[in-house]
Amino acid sequence: AVEVNDLQLDVVVDPDGSWRWKDVQDLAPSLASGRISQDELLATLAAAAEVADLLERDDRWWAPWDGWTLADGTL
Helix, strand or coil: CCCCCCCCCEEEECCCCCEEEECHHHHHHHHHHCCCCHHHHHHHHHHHHHHHHHHHCCCCCCHHHCCCCCCCCCC
16 A cells, blocks of 8 residues: 655656756645644755755756666656
């Protein structure tokens, strides 16, 4: 079984290395509705800052997956 806790904030990285946050507008409503707690929101924002720093330094931590395709499921 796979458990997922989507905390609403995603990052999109384009092939040219440019990046942008996705779904930022969903954070406040998720907090207001109780879908995420204040602690989860703060942890998400702290992790987002770490990811932004890695992206700004062009640290491609996902590079081992560059050759993966859904068609064959191999690296």
